[in-house]
Amino acid sequence: MPRGHFRGLKRSLNYKSVLRAFADPLFYDTLxxxxxxxxxxxxREAHKNHRGLWARDGSQRGVRATSPExxxxxxxxxxxxxxxxxxxxxxSTGGVGQFLSCPKLHKEQVQDMDPKSPQFTNxxxxxxxxxxxxxxxxxRQPPETLVFVSEKVTR
Numbered sequence: 001m002p003r004g005h006f007r008g009l010k011r012s013l014n015y016k017s018v019l020r021a022f023a024d025p026l027f028y029d030t031l032x033x034x035x036x037x038x039x040x041x042x043x044r045e046a047h048k049n050h051r052g053l054w055a056r057d058g059s060q061r062g063v064r065a066t067s068p069e070x071x072x073x074x075x076x077x078x079x080x081x082x083x084x085x086x087x088x089x090x091x092s093t094g095g096v097g098q099f100l101s102c103p104k105l106h107k108e109q110v111q112d113m114d115p116k117s118p119q120f121t122n123x124x125x126x127x128x129x130x131x132x133x134x135x136x137x138x139x140r141q142p143p144e145t146l147v148f149v150s151e152k153v154t155r
Contacts, residue, residue, distance in 0.1 A: 009038055018042040021052025024079050025144040029111070040144040047142070059143055062136030065096045078143045081130065085137060096135055100127050114145035123149070 009015050017023035019042040027036050047054045056076040063075045068089040075082055088102050099105075105127035112122055112129070126148075129140050139146075 009035055015039060015042055019046055019051075021046035021054045024053065026078070026080060027144070027147045028150050029147055030150050036147070043144040044142075058136075059139045062131075062133070062138040064135055065099075065137045066135050077137075078139055080126075080148070081137065081139060084126070096132055096137060099132055099137060100130060102127070105130065109149035111147040111149070112141055112145060113147055114141050117141060117145070 014023070015038070018025055018039050021043075025039055025043040027039070046052060047057075053076060057078075058076055059078040059081065063071065063077045065071050065075065065085050068086055071082065071085055071089070075085070084102065084105060085096070085099065087104065088096075088099050092098065106125050108126040109123055110126050110129055112124065129146060131138050131140055
């Protein structure tokens, strides 16, 4: 990809939003790797400097998820995880303890792109990227290292 594309990306609202942590990095396999790498670097910079959402984000330290109401008030976390938790609560009368058995999590394919991870470059399902402990839910990997497989591809 020509270098000019990176300059264009760095001027875009998407890049600036991720760099300032006004947006989370949610990558699908339909986004070119070169572009994803630039956005992931911006997300790491924002996280390292505790900018914007990252100052309160509980994606990796865990968010309490005993009810949808609690999650909506205190659950600053990766948007896809937040949405799956809200969907789970809509169809469940129990606590978050059974969240990992949610069928949608088992179907949602993701690739782990963190070179430090034992699952590096492996395809797995979203449930394998999530941990539930003591009424808290967290991602096992930084969100910028996850690449979700588009539903268009899996149908």
